[in-house]
Amino acid sequence: MIFLTVGTQLPFDRLVAAMDEVAPDLGEEVFAQIGNGAYQPRNFAHVARMAPEEFTERFQMARVVVGHAGIGTMLSGQQHGKPVVVMARRHALGEHRNDHQVATVAQLRRIPGVHVIETAKDLRDLLAEPEIVPMSKLQGPNLDRLVGRLRSEISAARP
């Protein structure tokens, strides 16, 4: 199953339309959470929003998760060890308040298991790969360092 999620804050019709274009040729179920987008996909089941438990369930079931380049998507990908395919929202297309997702993916595409796409063709090519690299469930040294620093800051507080 391919799980497409665009988050709850803003619609992302460009990504939903790309998936709609690719879905008929996949031979695999697609389920999507599409927010309040104007574009209504014809080729897969979809909901506007879902409860957190259902989101987690779909995430666990998915072979590949496709989403906007939100941090929640990538953190969930790490948590569940899934391949995550992300498209950045672009300010010029009215998809976000600014271009921070473009800046974020430029950095985060270096992480194994994070796959950045721009077009429906990119999406088609990635989903056709038999062994798409998943994100690692092992938390890296970056998180260990952050937690360690915060722990020492917190223990420095005087109750």
Next chain:
Amino acid sequence: MAKRDRTGHSRDGIHVLAVASGGGHWSEMMQIAAAFDGARRVDYATTDIRLAEEADIQARHAIKDYSQTEPLRLLAGALETGRLVWRLRPDVVISTGAAPGLLCLFWGRIIGARTIWVDSIANAERLSLSGRLASQFATLTLTQWESLADGARVQFAGSVL
């Protein structure tokens, strides 16, 4: 002799108030929550209470959502977060964003708590507006991108990914 708070509970150990709006902010808070191990008490405040319910967090507080561009809602939020911080009297206030977390940090500073801002990893090119404001008064402001640290007000110490 053990100090007592206003509800008679022991004040030995550290009381943390962790504030995160829904979406990525909350996800990032959950990633760093291991830093609170050993605290006497951890309260979570969020704009999407379902997330705290799903995480099985008992000490949870729903707060309203708004951005810096909504003056009236910001004012209401200032009152709401002020009441929350005053009531809980935490030793540490920590936030991963957004605007409601900044207000909690501000009130934390007023009551003398240690205040920590962790700017979202989503901000790879520039600190968020909330982060820039927090860096003016918080005990510690962290960016998750080494290139954005100035080594003084804004520091880098790792990231959630």
